Amino acid sequence: xxxxxxxxxxxxxxxxxxSRFYEALGWTRSAYASEGVAFFQLGGLVLSLYPxxxxxxxxxxxxxxxxxxxxxxxxxxxxxxxxxxxxxxAVRAGATLVKPARDAFWGGYSGYFADPDGTLWxxxxxxxxxxxADGTVRLPA
Amino acid sequence: xxxxxxxxxxxxxxxxxxSRFYEALGWTRSAYASEGVAFFQLGGLVLSLYPxxxxxxxxxxxxxxxxxxxxxxxxxxxxxxxxxxxxxxAVRAGATLVKPARDAFWGGYSGYFADPDGTLWxxxxxxxxxxxADGTVRLPA
Numbered sequence: 001x002x003x004x005x006x007x008x009x010x011x012x013x014x015x016x017x018x019s020r021f022y023e024a025l026g027w028t029r030s031a032y033a034s035e036g037v038a039f040f041q042l043g044g045l046v047l048s049l050y051p052x053x054x055x056x057x058x059x060x061x062x063x064x065x066x067x068x069x070x071x072x073x074x075x076x077x078x079x080x081x082x083x084x085x086x087x088x089x090a091v092r093a094g095a096t097l098v099k100p101a102r103d104a105f106w107g108g109y110s111g112y113f114a115d116p117d118g119t120l121w122x123x124x125x126x127x128x129x130x131x132x133a134d135g136t137v138r139l140p141a
Numbered sequence: 142x143x144x145x146x147x148x149x150x151x152x153x154x155x156x157x158x159x160s161r162f163y164e165a166l167g168w169t170r171s172a173y174a175s176e177g178v179a180f181f182q183l184g185g186l187v188l189s190l191y192p193x194x195x196x197x198x199x200x201x202x203x204x205x206x207x208x209x210x211x212x213x214x215x216x217x218x219x220x221x222x223x224x225x226x227x228x229x230x231a232v233r234a235g236a237t238l239v240k241p242a243r244d245a246f247w248g249g250y251s252g253y254f255a256d257p258d259g260t261l262w263x264x265x266x267x268x269x270x271x272x273x274a275d276g277t278v279r280l281p282a
Contacts, residue, residue: 001166001167001168001216001227001230001231001234002216002276003167003168003169003181003182003183003184003276004183004184004216004217004272004276005149005183005184005186005188005214005215005216006215006216006217006270006272006276006277006278007214007215007217007263007265007270007278008146008149008212008213008214008215009212009213009214009215009263010211010212011209011211011212011213025142026142026144027142027144028144030280031282032269032280032281033247033269039280040144041144041279041280042144042145042146043144043145043146043185043186043277044184044185044273044275044276044277044278044279045146045184045186045277045278046270046278046280047146048215052209052211055211055212055213056209058253058263059213059239059240059253059261059263060239060240060253061209061239061261062208062209063209064208064209065206065207065208065209065210065211066206066207066208067203067205067206067207068152068193068197068202068203068204068205068206069206069210069211069212070151070152070193070196070206070210070258070260071149071150071151071152071196071210071212071260072149072150072152072196072200073146073148073149073150074146074147074148074149074150074189075142075143075145075146075147076145076147076148086142089142090142093142098200098201098202099200099201106174112199112200112201117211119211119212120200120202122148122150122199122200124148128173128174129147129148129187131145131147132185134185135143135144135145135147135185136147136184136185136186137147137148137185137186137187138182138185139171139173139180139182139187140173141172141173
């Protein structure tokens with residue numbers, strides 16, 4: 001299995017609301033297959049918003065679930081200032097500030113917001129993981 | 142906020158077990174910051190395995206949670222045959238087959254496996270979303 005993660009699907013309670021939030025971040029909803037799903041091109045991968053119930057159905061798993069979902073997406077930044085700015089921008093777009101940015105024990109600076117469905121996004125400045133011009137990151141060798 | 146998703150963190154119950162699973166897929170655990178966390182470079186983004194409790198603590202959210210976690214990661218493939226092969230490989234590495242691959246209403250062919258912590262991975266052949274040589278995908282214009 002090639003080391004490849006090409007698409008992340010978030011199950012959402014209200015597709016229009018979720019899509020509006022990511023569009024309010026300044027992201028562009030793709031015109032591709034836009035019936036009942038919303039796709040956003042993020043560099044070389046795709047973020048997909050799909051109704052929570054339909055996602056469970058597609059995988060054939062029970063839809064019931066509650067509480068901590070056990071994952072977080074991250075948006076690495078180039079500086080502490082960019083970290084603060086991105087968190088503020090997310091809040092203006094309708095996110096909940098879950099944790100204001102602060103110094104992290106691992107030497108960086110990070111905070112968290114939650115999207116309207118509670119998906120956790122960490123916004124992190126990690127001096128070892130600065131995004132390249134094309135938006136990708138590479139772990140130090 | 143630039144359209145960028147640079148890292149995905151999965152909260153895991155047993156870091157060694159989770160890391161062994163992804164290594165058994167043929168993925169290389171990075172030597173970077175390997176104390177208490179496991180990083181895998183997947184093209185231009187990073188998959189991070191981190192103890193479930195520590196992830197909740199880092200975000201400052203309650204750790205309790207159960208049932209459907211409302212998200213899925215996806216591994217796009219170049220063919221139906223590759224889809225079947227990847228699902229079989231994941232199962233050999235210790236995954237649970239959640240849904241054998243079958244034709245999808247959207248014109249592709251996909252199935253799901255779950256990693257040892259229950260994270261859903263869709264393995265999907267989508268003729269509109271064939272991975273490029275560098276492992277990235279691009280939505281049709």
